[in-house]
Amino acid sequence: DADVTQTPRNRITKTGKRIMLECSQTKGHDRMYWYRQDPGLGLRLIYYSFDVKDINKGEISDGYSVSRQAQAKFSLSLESAIPNQTALYFCATSEDSYNEQFFGPGTRLTVL
């Protein structure tokens, strides 16, 4: 089984809809991250969490919110989706800030 899983893997939704992307990990890491990837822009950090009680904004948090339900679970919500949130979304985990991040398989989100 994969160490980091994301659901759904693909989602098409309409402008204005609320949508939640979920991430689970079995690596036992405290640190979890949400990124979005757009062509030519690389990965950009949306939110990150260093433990269950710690949530931090990344560079592009506007329009997004997160919830850290447990050490193993970190969900990303789009309260009112808009077309420019169409992107590939990745969840990642790490043991600390200086070593490898492990990524989930990604969620391809399309907002019409």
Next chain:
Amino acid sequence: RKEVEQDPGPFNVPEGATVAFNCTYSNSASQSFFWYRQDCRKEPKLLMSVYSSGNEDGRFTAQLNRASQYISLLIRDSKLSDSATYLCVVNMRGNKLVFGAGTILRVKS
């Protein structure tokens, strides 16, 4: 100026060729450096960390030049399976990593 900059490519090379990518970073206080590999529509995966003394893993060699603030990745004897996007990653502010936009490599037979 972007915090981490890479030549987007694509680099089109024949099998067996040697190819090198560079990446520059803006924060001289950066402490950790990595190369990740990303296959089309897949998640990034760590290829190798980059140490101050340089490091080698099989056909791959990574080097760090702190004075000029760049890291490099050298791939020798390129294989078709090396075709991917290579992401330069830098820990710039202690708490999180900053990813470059990636360099596309296409190895052709």
